[in-house]
Amino acid sequence: MKIDTTAYLSFAGKTVLVTGSSRNLGLTIAAAFIEAGARVIIHGSEANLKTAHTQLQEAYPEAEIHPISFDLGDPSAIDAAFDSLASDGWMPDVLINNAAHLGLGESGFLEQSPEFFREVLEVNVFGAFRCAQIVAQHLQAKGGGAIVNISSLAGQQGIYGRSAYNVSKAALDGMTRAMAQELSGDGVRVNSLVLGYVWTERWNHLAEGVEDQRRKNVPSAAPSSQEEIARTTLFLASESAPTLVGAQVVLDGGMGIQQLPQDVGV
Template identity: 35%
Template sequence: MSEQGKVHLVTGGSRGIGRSIALALASAGDVVYFNHYDPDDSAADETIGLLEDAGVEAFGQKFDVTDAGQVQAWVKEAFEAQGRIDNLINNAGITMDGLLVRMSPEQFNQVIQVNLVGVFYCTQAAAKLMMKQRFGSIVSLASIAGQIGNPGQANYAASKAGVIALTKTAAKELATRGVRVNAVAPGFIETDMVNTIPEKLQEAMKAMIPMGRAGQPEDVADVVAFLCSDAARYVTGQVIAINGGMMM
């Protein structure tokens, strides 16, 4: 690792927004550790190839962010191997949509586990080390659904509102230790996650965007990279909306 090389941890980095974040954050000489929970490693291998093409050392690993032991081991391994952790991006997330009155307890709990409890495990593990090194930036993926609600997403919206509250609390607790904690709240971003939504509903959602187009993963990644940069050195506890004007 070069002297300037930074170390970035990204959950859910195999594809979609997570992959774009890894690519936007890391420069040549940096190291990226990402995880995923895809059925196979094909997307993860592609991400590793893209990072290596950019001169970035990349380590991808498959594990579930709801497994606290695995999360702790992953963060510890990165810190012990590299001697620092500059950024943690809590990006892994899932949807299991359904109307409130039909939603099963499992459907509600699983989304809370991955999207909120997983963020807690990763944030706690990284925060302990960042507090000691006295620097670091943590950015979590919230959502417009966590800000204004969304029919069919009681579980998802609750998890993302939880991420916002967790972000603000962590920001207050870690501010004096040189660690900044922020969130981004994307609107409608074209990835595998929204491709499962019926075409007609996708068109209706796009029609609600003042900027007249869906967001791309890079639109989110660039804001995350800003939040992790020195340009955002006085920014903490914030939730930056990236939604083409869907909510103002």
């Protein structure tokens, strides 16, 4: 008996859009898809996108990379961006809804301004919804494809002072299930990758002791690396497991299943 364990992870001939790939996690995910043979659409703000594009071109001189900048908080900009992708022959076979407004920097729930709350939801929910809707219509017409929504434990648990972000990730998880139920029969597989504890450059600015304190809440005591997240995203977007639909795959070092850190006792 022979089982092919690698062919399914090839994205040769596929076009992949990774939203929010101008830096951090999205950029690593975009690089992983390039490594796997895809032509990749990178997305973010103009300035960051330019740097990301140069970085990727230097690392992968042969790769086909298409940068596009649009504001996920602006519905008409989203529609215009997909019109241009369609006319340029860059409509994606795979969408990774990775971009997010992290909802940082505002006060707690009681003081939260409706404007800020709406701003976070516009990007994380409506922006992700509109990208997913347009790509799903295209995939349904062409007979299938995959969408991966990058979610967070924040959709299942509270993070103090980040209620808008909490709400937005819970909504994204709901969208994953609703889309998967309606679309998997047409070959459009929708899943979400739920992250908990991820190293990004923001950690370089954490106050003294915070990192150690955070680690106590993670049984594995280690953050998920961006490479690990990128590999898992590739798996979810691949055809390795065609009946994996509407799943919330949790990659969090056990953060979501721990009630109390080891040194608290009972």
